[in-house]
Amino acid sequence: MASDLTLEEVVESMYKEVASVQGRKKLKPMDLQKMIYERFSDRADKRTCKKLGKEAIKELINSGRCVYSYYGGSFIELPPAEGVDK
Amino acid sequence: MSDTPLLDELEKGPWPSFVKEIKMAAKNSAMSQDLLDLLEKSYRDKIGYWKHGGIVGVMGYGGGVIGRYVAIPEQYPNVRHFHTIRVNQPAGWYYSTDALRAICDMWDEHGSGLTNMHGSTGDLVLLGTTTEELEPIFDELIKLEFDIGGSGSDVRTPSCCLGKSRCEWACFDTMEVCHKITMQYQDELHRPAFPYKWKFKFSGCPNDCVAAIARADISFIGTWRDDIQQDDAAVAEYAKTLNILRDVVERCPSRCMEWNGDKLTIDNDNCVHCMHCINAMPKALAPGKDRGCSILMGAKAPIIEGAMLSSMMIPFVKIDEEEDYEAVCEIVEEIWDIWSDEGKNRERIGEFIERVGKSNFLEAIGLEPIPEMVAHPRDNPYIFFEQEED
Numbered sequence: 001m002a003s004d005l006t007l008e009e010v011v012e013s014m015y016k017e018v019a020s021v022q023g024r025k026k027l028k029p030m031d032l033q034k035m036i037y038e039r040f041s042d043r044a045d046k047r048t049c050k051k052l053g054k055e056a057i058k059e060l061i062n063s064g065r066c067v068y069s070y071y072g073g074s075f076i077e078l079p080p081a082e083g084v085d086k
Numbered sequence: 087m088s089d090t091p092l093l094d095e096l097e098k099g100p101w102p103s104f105v106k107e108i109k110m111a112a113k114n115s116a117m118s119q120d121l122l123d124l125l126e127k128s129y130r131d132k133i134g135y136w137k138h139g140g141i142v143g144v145m146g147y148g149g150g151v152i153g154r155y156v157a158i159p160e161q162y163p164n165v166r167h168f169h170t171i172r173v174n175q176p177a178g179w180y181y182s183t184d185a186l187r188a189i190c191d192m193w194d195e196h197g198s199g200l201t202n203m204h205g206s207t208g209d210l211v212l213l214g215t216t217t218e219e220l221e222p223i224f225d226e227l228i229k230l231e232f233d234i235g236g237s238g239s240d241v242r243t244p245s246c247c248l249g250k251s252r253c254e255w256a257c258f259d260t261m262e263v264c265h266k267i268t269m270q271y272q273d274e275l276h277r278p279a280f281p282y283k284w285k286f287k288f289s290g291c292p293n294d295c296v297a298a299i300a301r302a303d304i305s306f307i308g309t310w311r312d313d314i315q316q317d318d319a320a321v322a323e324y325a326k327t328l329n330i331l332r333d334v335v336e337r338c339p340s341r342c343m344e345w346n347g348d349k350l351t352i353d354n355d356n357c358v359h360c361m362h363c364i365n366a367m368p369k370a371l372a373p374g375k376d377r378g379c380s381i382l383m384g385a386k387a388p389i390i391e392g393a394m395l396s397s398m399m400i401p402f403v404k405i406d407e408e409e410d411y412e413a414v415c416e417i418v419e420e421i422w423d424i425w426s427d428e429g430k431n432r433e434r435i436g437e438f439i440e441r442v443g444k445s446n447f448l449e450a451i452g453l454e455p456i457p458e459m460v461a462h463p464r465d466n467p468y469i470f471f472e473q474e475e476d
Contacts, residue, residue, distance in 0.1 A: 028239070028281075028431065029277070029278065029279040030279060030280075030281070030426050030427075033279075033426075034427075054273075054279070057277065057279070058273075058277065061146055061148065061277070062145075062146050064145065067141050067143070068141075068143060068147075068148030068149075068238070068277075068278060069139070069140060069141040070139045070140065070152075070153065070237070070238045071139050071140075072139070072432060073238070073239050073281075073282065073431050073432050074148055074149070074238035074239040074240065074278030074279075077141070079141070080141055
């Protein structure tokens with residue numbers, strides 16, 4: 001499937017999802033990848049969504065807009081507002 | 087120095103003691119002193135005071151730093167943070183003394199000075215630092231040409247035995263393959279994206295010096311396809327000092343050897359490559375010349391569920407050759423795709439295979455079932471036949 005889905009769209013979609021559940025639910029990277037496919041399956045195939053999803057996570061982490069956390073498994077969330085050990 | 091009567095007990099006896107090491111570090115480190123006092127309190131109260139996890143790491147990485155905090159920081163302020171850093175060890179654990187000194191100097195400056203050489207996955211482990219020191223430590227490690235290892239739901243730092251660099255029994259170049267895999271999967275090592283951890287381990291022969299068969303999600307264990315190499319003159323030499331019948335032949339698990347007091351005969355078709363005879367008579371016997379590795383999957387130590395041993399997936403592959411190496415990587419990536427899509431949180435690949443069934447798993451990754459994959463005889467007498475379509 002030819003796709004017009006851009007990395008920027010995926011990044012913003014992921015960021016909004018992470019922000020919307022912050023403090024209520026913890027999302028794993030794979031939850032975000034699946035969410036992207038569900039949201040954009042009419043515009044891109046699974047392979048493209050997966051590739052863009054992976055790049056989007058990298059972008060969110062490298063830019064500091066999101067961080068990894070560990071609570072028995074690895075999750076992605078917004079950086080803490082206060083000290084890191086709060 | 088405060089009193090630590092309970093910990094002092096652990097210094098007694100002829101063995102090395104971690105208490106002794108922490109006491110030495112405590113002479114120059116307030117962090118190590120608080121660690122010692124906290125540990126004594128834990129032993130006295132029979133309570134662990136550590137908290138684990140949270141948000142801690144270096145920019146861009148999702149693994150390699152394990153956040154640890156003390157539950158009573160007001161009493162032990164110097165171990166308020168006591169994070170662990172895993173450093174990716176060199177293949178085969180070869181270091182120059184200069185490199186080790188540089189790491190230790192860096193750690194004396196930025197951390198507690200305490201290390202664990204090495205963790206069970208293989209990493210060089212730096213024990214105890216604060217969140218503020220993490221980025222400076224990372225910068226220093228990069229300058230020393232080291233990188234952080236894996237933690238969390240990612241590819242854990244791959245490890246291998248020293249293989250062909252020192253061991254004549256190595257059936258493939260463990261260090262080369264381990265290094266290639268480490269470099270190829272940097273993204274998966276530093277960015278957790280799996281349901282749970284994934285461990286690669288490479289052992290050059292069935293002695294399995296890195297315990298791959300018991301620990302790794304995917305084990306590469308050296309093996310051979312032809313006959314054991316045998317030097318009859320050297321066997322005769324062993325016969326002068328070794329009871330070959332009792333200590334070698336009768337301990338062969340598949341009973342594939344005979345000794346008539348003069349000549350050792352091996353039925354190689356029935357040899358299961360346990361290495362016992364080769365270990366007992368290393369100057370007389372050696373692995374065959376047609377060497378490669380077996381690939382097994384599914385081991386884990388007991389954390390969430392009980393321990394699991396690996397089971398066979400690919401009995402023989404020449405992974406030193408580029409074409410076979412790439413084919414194996416394709417299978418690994420196929421497995422990751424399926425496991426990532428269908429695996430439950432904190433489900434290791436061995437548990438995943440058990441849950442979905444090996445036949446379904448093999449079908450999904452495109453591997454043909456073969457007899458070597460059977461781990462044990464079936465205990466369910468009911469067999470479901472599928473009607474094959476013409």
